[in-house]
Amino acid sequence: MEWLTEPFEFAFQQRALIGGSLAAIALALVGTWVVIRGMSFLGDALVHGVVPGIALAILLDFNVMIGAVLAAVVMLAGINLVHRQTTFSEDTGIGLLFVGMLGVGVILISRTPSYSGSLTAILFGDVLGVTIGDIRVLVLVAVVVLAVSVLLYRHFLVLAFNEQKAQLFGFRPRLAQAALLGLITLGIVGSFQTVGTLLVLGLLVGPPATAALIVRRVPIMMVTAAVIGVMSVAAGLIISYHFDTAGSATMAVVPIVLFFVVLTIKNAKERAGRPATAPG
Amino acid sequence: MILIIGAMSLLVLTACGDDEIATDHGLTVVATTTVIGDLVRNVVGPDVTVEVLVPIGADPHDYQASSRQVAQINKASLVVVNGLGLEEALIDVLHAAERDGANVLEIAPLLEPIPVGSGFDPHVWLDPGRMAEAARVVAEEMARVDASIDWSSRAAAYAIELDITHREIESILQAVPQDTKKLVANHDSLGYFAAIYGFEVVGTVIPGGSTLGSPSSSELAKLVGVIEEEGIRAILAETTEASVVAASVAAEVSHQVEVVDLYTGSLGEPGSGADTLIGMLLANAEMIARALG
Numbered sequence A: 001m002e003w004l005t006e007p008f009e010f011a012f013q014q015r016a017l018i019g020g021s022l023a024a025i026a027l028a029l030v031g032t033w034v035v036i037r038g039m040s041f042l043g044d045a046l047v048h049g050v051v052p053g054i055a056l057a058i059l060l061d062f063n064v065m066i067g068a069v070l071a072a073v074v075m076l077a078g079i080n081l082v083h084r085q086t087t088f089s090e091d092t093g094i095g096l097l098f099v100g101m102l103g104v105g106v107i108l109i110s111r112t113p114s115y116s117g118s119l120t121a122i123l124f125g126d127v128l129g130v131t132i133g134d135i136r137v138l139v140l141v142a143v144v145v146l147a148v149s150v151l152l153y154r155h156f157l158v159l160a161f162n163e164q165k166a167q168l169f170g171f172r173p174r175l176a177q178a179a180l181l182g183l184i185t186l187g188i189v190g191s192f193q194t195v196g197t198l199l200v201l202g203l204l205v206g207p208p209a210t211a212a213l214i215v216r217r218v219p220i221m222m223v224t225a226a227v228i229g230v231m232s233v234a235a236g237l238i239i240s241y242h243f244d245t246a247g248s249a250t251m252a253v254v255p256i257v258l259f260f261v262v263l264t265i266k267n268a269k270e271r272a273g274r275p276a277t278a279p280g
Numbered sequence B: 001m002i003l004i005i006g007a008m009s010l011l012v013l014t015a016c017g018d019d020e021i022a023t024d025h026g027l028t029v030v031a032t033t034t035v036i037g038d039l040v041r042n043v044v045g046p047d048v049t050v051e052v053l054v055p056i057g058a059d060p061h062d063y064q065a066s067s068r069q070v071a072q073i074n075k076a077s078l079v080v081v082n083g084l085g086l087e088e089a090l091i092d093v094l095h096a097a098e099r100d101g102a103n104v105l106e107i108a109p110l111l112e113p114i115p116v117g118s119g120f121d122p123h124v125w126l127d128p129g130r131m132a133e134a135a136r137v138v139a140e141e142m143a144r145v146d147a148s149i150d151w152s153s154r155a156a157a158y159a160i161e162l163d164i165t166h167r168e169i170e171s172i173l174q175a176v177p178q179d180t181k182k183l184v185a186n187h188d189s190l191g192y193f194a195a196i197y198g199f200e201v202v203g204t205v206i207p208g209g210s211t212l213g214s215p216s217s218s219e220l221a222k223l224v225g226v227i228e229e230e231g232i233r234a235i236l237a238e239t240t241e242a243s244v245v246a247a248s249v250a251a252e253v254s255h256q257v258e259v260v261d262l263y264t265g266s267l268g269e270p271g272s273g274a275d276t277l278i279g280m281l282l283a284n285a286e287m288i289a290r291a292l293g
Helices: A002-009 A011-036 A040-049 A051-059 A064-085 A090-111 A117-123 A132-151 A153-161 A173-195 A197-214 A218-243 A247-273 B002-014 B034-044 B067-075 B088-099 B128-145 B151-175 B191-197 B217-230 B244-252 B277-292
Strands: B028-031 B049-052 B078-081 B104-106 B182-185 B200-204 B234-238 B258-262
Touching: A002 A011, A002 A218, A011 A040, A011 A132, A011 A153, A011 A173, A011 A197, A011 A218, A011 B067, A011 B088, A040 A051, A040 A064, A040 A090, A040 A173, A040 A197, A051 A064, A051 A090, A064 A090, A064 A173, A132 A153, A132 A173, A153 A173, A153 A218, A173 A197, A197 A218, A197 A247, A218 A247, A218 B067, A247 B067, B028 B034, B028 B067, B034 B049, B034 B078, B034 B128, B034 B151, B034 B277, B067 B088, B078 B088, B078 B128, B088 B104, B104 B128, B128 B151, B128 B277, B151 B191, B151 B277, B182 B217, B191 B200, B200 B217, B217 B244, B234 B244, B234 B277, B244 B258, B258 B277
Parallel strands: B028 B049, B028 B078, B078 B104, B182 B200, B182 B234, B234 B258
Antiparallel strands: none
């Protein structure tokens, strides 16, 4: 038991646990929609696509959060444009914008005349360096994400399962879609600056995908994903402490490993459950 | 239920290889880079535990710490950091630790750093004179931690060794004729070396101060032109970075250009001769003398 509690004697570990858990909750809520609607690639692209906005914010000295949101808006508008004006699948637009934005980001970084530690610190944000101020931001993000998720739950649900009929039922699917994209952007941008890009991606897709393996109803999926996310953060911190592995990266890998463990157990149980009916 | 079993199996699997953090009640100093680790060892002697965060051969610019290492930072009597943005990916962690009360000493800002762009060049350790001063700074800080031990005479002895090293480097570099004292570096890391030993840095492969940027094709074309015009015979790459771009620049140049891997961001492996700061400085000087002499 001491093995599990010893790592949390340090203030930085406690802050990492709280900050990581808040990010895990916010990302579980938006990530559930990301997994249900097959938008993982968009999530991945958004995390990397905000890099030029951040680089620009640092070069021109304005708030990095604003830079990140600006870049996300440009990116989503670009993806939307490709989607509307061509016959390509959405995935092509995402691919184009992903590479385009990341490329612009690297160009801007390479133009930075000298050491810009702050830029790298943001891009490689480390959950082990989370401050009380960061936690305040994460609380705000988690609360807003939770509130919007509850308020617009029915809109998002209809959008996910029956987009065509949504309009007939009096819902406004395009508005709901915009709200959902905004929420996903908020979840990602709000948390990656403090916990790092890798961990955001791990928590966005890993826990909701694992939850989707074991439960069906969306609200239960969200709660399960949040629990898995928080547990992954705690397990990642314990592993990083005892086995000397890079903190954020370990926490990002845990939910992915958990996904495959759950998948294997689920398959084994299903096979064990119907040996009699299996025809030889 | 499945969820809990899954999580438990994960924890059980990882519970086997537990090893404790050193629990002796003596003094512990944490150093970020292998170079600073060697400097600190020379000041504090064998009785003090010195932990180094960034492993040999790794690039200090993008190294991320483990939770165990952050715990060491928090517990240490003293944390010696290069600073001036060198440990880019550790900045968050170090700042948070400092706010938590960790005793963090940034040495580079105290050593009259050379201005570059809007900041300062962090690669101070390639100057033995500045490192001698750094040894004194570490000794002063250690005296604040534990005044019962005479740190300053150790630091002074090491400073003399570094001064001898400086003169050795000067004599090694006499092999380089005055008109070939021009350097092309992989990234902007040789500013101090150049300033002290009378070299001129005429170009770098990677733009900006960090190793994280990437060059434009016009910058590389310009660099090829500079190398041809100046008749430069070697590109000074580094052991912590892949030198593929440096190699392709070398291949592009019409005359024979060697790519030499200097020890810049990290000491060499044990037994390489560059496994101490002094060994590293001499090894670099010899490689430069051989390549340009």
